[in-house]
Amino acid sequence: RIVVAGSANMDLVGFAERLPRPGETVLGHDFVMAPGGKGANQAIAAARAGASCTMLGAIGSDAFGVTIKARLNASGVDTEHLRTSYGSSGVAVIMVDGGGENSIIVSPGANNTFAGLSAAETTVIAESDVLVCQQEIPPDTVLAAARAAHAGGTRFILNAAPARDLAPELLETIDLLVVNEGEATAITGTPEPDLPALLALVPRVVLTLGANGSRYADRDGREEHVPAFPVEAADSTAAGDAFTGALAVAWGEGRDLIAAVRWANAAGAACARTAGASASLPSRADIDALYSR
Numbered sequence: 001r002i003v004v005a006g007s008a009n010m011d012l013v014g015f016a017e018r019l020p021r022p023g024e025t026v027l028g029h030d031f032v033m034a035p036g037g038k039g040a041n042q043a044i045a046a047a048r049a050g051a052s053c054t055m056l057g058a059i060g061s062d063a064f065g066v067t068i069k070a071r072l073n074a075s076g077v078d079t080e081h082l083r084t085s086y087g088s089s090g091v092a093v094i095m096v097d098g099g100g101e102n103s104i105i106v107s108p109g110a111n112n113t114f115a116g117l118s119a120a121e122t123t124v125i126a127e128s129d130v131l132v133c134q135q136e137i138p139p140d141t142v143l144a145a146a147r148a149a150h151a152g153g154t155r156f157i158l159n160a161a162p163a164r165d166l167a168p169e170l171l172e173t174i175d176l177l178v179v180n181e182g183e184a185t186a187i188t189g190t191p192e193p194d195l196p197a198l199l200a201l202v203p204r205v206v207l208t209l210g211a212n213g214s215r216y217a218d219r220d221g222r223e224e225h226v227p228a229f230p231v232e233a234a235d236s237t238a239a240g241d242a243f244t245g246a247l248a249v250a251w252g253e254g255r256d257l258i259a260a261v262r263w264a265n266a267a268g269a270a271c272a273r274t275a276g277a278s279a280s281l282p283s284r285a286d287i288d289a290l291y292s293r
């Protein structure tokens with residue numbers, strides 16, 4: 001069983017030929033509204049990849065919260081312990097121009113009320129095989145969840161996205177760190193991703209490299225570039241979420257980590273070749289079909 005403790009948002013996406021300047025209004029064309037947030041996306045990714053998955057976090061008491069929860073349930077995610085906080089759900093207001101460039105405001109809303117883990121939430125974490133967190137919820141909540149995992153013998157994957165400073169107490173709890181190149185350089189303060197510097201902080205690292213696949217390294221001296229599955233990329237939004245969700249599932253099933261990373265690459269590629277964010281998260285059959293091709 002996988003447990004994700006993280007964010008859930010409603011993404012409101014408006015498309016226009018060009019982005020408005022400050023103070024300006026431009027007339028756009030399409031509009032898409034879809035549940036998102038790295039936590040919810042990774043929970044959906046894990047459930048679609050074939051695990052039982054529980055989502056911990058907070059939605060608001062508004063209509064967006066109802067829609068987000070329904071989407072999680074429809075994807076097979078257990079929301080029994082998902083909190084509903086009085087007020088707004090997390091919302092991402094996204095503007096996209098004709099070239100695909102975007103500007104985004106994320107209003108965390110209910111995600112910032114996810115604090116002080118309950119006994120029931122702690123138990124869910126302790127009884128799971130793998131805990132996955134990202135960094136769109138308060139840092140103290142990530143730390144509390146990580147400690148609950150550590151105490152319960154649950155493996156902890158931190159997807160350090162978006163990047164922020166990692167407290168020493170948190171670093172001690174991480175079994176596997178998943179970062180893209182931007183996050184890797186932000187953590188080590190180096191111009192290029194530096195795996196030895198990351199391994200000085202945590203025992204195992206996966207660095208995702210977009211269309212170049214990913215790189216695995218650990219303190220036992222294993223280091224391997226795991227090539228991507230070539231696909232015609234339509235939209236890489238949520239590829240990282242598909243990757244992390246699938247990686248948690250494969251590791252939770254007891255696969256060797258390098259094999260798990262390879263399978264997660266297939267999940268990221270299957271997501272990237274399909275347009276849309278959470279709607280493009282692949283099923284286990286989609287992942288296996290690409291993996292065994």
Ligand code: ADP
Nearest residue numbers: 180208209210211213233239240265268269272
């Ligand atoms: P993020 O979205 O977090 O920056 P990446 O872009 O590195 O994450 O994508 C995560 C994983 O998804 C990659 O490690 C890779 O395996 C897969 N992936 C992403 N984009 C592509 C692509 N264009 N072709 C094939 N695989 C991809």
